[in-house]
Amino acid sequence: MAKELDLIEEFRDLSLVCEVTPRSVKLGMLKLTNSFLEKVKECQKRDRKLSEKLVLIDEGKEDDF
Template identity: 80%
Template sequence: MSSLMVKELELIEEFRDLSLVCEVTPKSVKLGILKLTNPFLEKIMECQKMDERLMKKLVLINEGK
């Protein structure tokens, strides 16, 4: 039994060494090691937030129209 406990501790240490990123959302828990970002896409998302026409359409969509 002690050999099982040793193996369990080794696995826990290996898991800890992975440095996983944990993201909790209302519908899921996401674990990941690598997160890639695209500055171009981030810039598009920022600009979309300032686009009045797009925001008006988003409001209509959220109202079900």
């Protein structure tokens, strides 16, 4: 039982929603992110050529991406 309690404490340290019931432990709201993908998204927002291409696609003047 001590091992299980240690595991629960480790999950609490991860800031997860943790609900302990007499028969189970429920964890929720787990969100995994990739900082590289977040950086790519931010750079894409500032990319002038990409923005111009997206405008042409929206206007129907370009259909290939």
